[in-house]
Amino acid sequence: MSRFLFHPVLRERTRIVLPLEEAHHLRVERIKPSQSIFLSDGKGHLFQGVYLGKIEGKFWVEVLTLVKEEERLQDLRIWQSVLHSPTRMDWLVEKLTEIGASEIGFFSAQRSGDINFSVHKQVRWEKIVVNACKQSGRLFFPTVRYRESWKDLLETLRAFSGRIIVADLSAEEDLWYFLNTHGESCSFLLVVGPEGDFTEKEKEELLSFPRAYSVRLTSHILRSETASLFGASILRSFLDGRS
């Protein structure tokens, strides 16, 4: 599939103004007026359109026809405790998007510290998501969220109806075994703690949900972000194999 430009609201036979960020890609890819382009709204739709040109400083596009409608992938939500390195968090957003996470969440745990969360960071992550989706041809963009308080994280988990997998090096069941025995559910939420691990109290609270399981990802210690990516890869592959 050709790469696409992003616009949050697309309908057939309408004219739209491209967001500045996307207009920039237009320039980078040397797209000229009257040239055919693809557009996605990040909600599963791919449209064909035509670039009309720059009119009074704005970049106009005519949306023509819906050419592809993708089914939503089975839910795969990854919740990762915040990392000290912003670069590693950015990197994780990119990789989890490519792999096909439907939601990427960060939270503060007792041993993870906090991050200096700002609208700026949220915008940055959303840009990474858009670029990674263009790269991998994914038409559903994952949402990226941040929960500063532990209580809010627990509320988020409570609202989730699939299976919650709490990554735990000391768990008896490994992920492969878990999927072959409890994998019939078609949506998963993986929770990965900080490098110093969850506190006992945090673990207890996470595992208090009726659909939460303590699962060992590997027999070796992984960096926190590697654990997320490792678990997400296996879960995505499992879900793809089921669909």
Added chain:
Amino acid sequence: MSRFLFHPVLRERTRIVLPLEEAHHLRVERIKPSQSIFLSDGKGHLFQGVYLGKIEGKFWVEVLTLVKEEERLQDLRIWQSVLHSPTRMDWLVEKLTEIGASEIGFFSAQRSGDINFSVHKQVRWEKIVVNACKQSGRLFFPTVRYRESWKDLLETLRAFSGRIIVADLSAEEDLWYFLNTHGESCSFLLVVGPEGDFTEKEKEELLSFPRAYSVRLTSHILRSETASLFGASILRSFLDGRS
């Protein structure tokens, strides 16, 4: 397990001089003479030792007893066509080491371009491997190799006795299905091509080996290094579940 210092040759009841890189870690971790330390040779052994001190500019350690001998993990070799970004290659070496690859190889394909390979790069990758093994407590260090010529890559594959998995977006079988039908082998070599894919001729040559299979990792396009990591995660998890 506590982190360890690295020395390539370790025997009980001997005295050794630490390589400078490791002596640096000694300083960073503020280890004082007479203090107990762990050491690994990267070949599966963990020794307890004691730091003797700096004598005539050299950092001496007494190796005491072997405290752990790890079994070699089942073979998981990842061969990745070279990437344009050296940072992404470094990153891949780190992540594949953590996940437990036993060999990490880079090669030049027609559409990947070459890299400016030097001893300097090799040394850099080896340092990344040592650090990632310390981080994850892995006592077997993977080897990192580079094959500049396609012919040499083919020779490397020919010498491998396990199953060769060639990542191919257009393949009919996905990895999950492949493992559930042909996964009885206990060693794998995954080959991942450049972003522009292998040429048809390259693919043919790779698949000419009797134990080579064309396998789809996911239904979406992954960046080349994401594909390696995705495949390695699933294969490692599969192998761990079998052992």
